[in-house]
Amino acid sequence: MQLRATGVLLGDEIKALNIIASGAAEQCFKSASYDLRIGDQYVDPAENIDKKTGKVKAAAVILNDAPIVVPAYSSIVVSATKY
Incomplete structure (x- = not known):
């Protein structure tokens, strides 16, 4: 996955980068955020x-x-x- 140098991470990018340390809830991933x-x-x-x-x-x-x-x-x- 190639990331942009600037801007907002998409929900799929947040998942792929494992930014949420543990306990990520699927319903919290949005198109450009994590609730x-x-x-x-x-x-x-x-x-x-x-x-x-x-x-x-x-x-x-x-x-x-x-x-x-x-x-x-x-x-x-x-x-x-x-x-």
């Missing part, structure tokens, strides 16, 4: 990554019923759970 379910932990890199070392300063935060607001042009790292 993940967000788990119960997250890290906000803007608040928890040591800028000198690049390492996480604090343990992951457990999600509760409160919404998490992710500002535009920022990100969070979340755990994933099985489908």
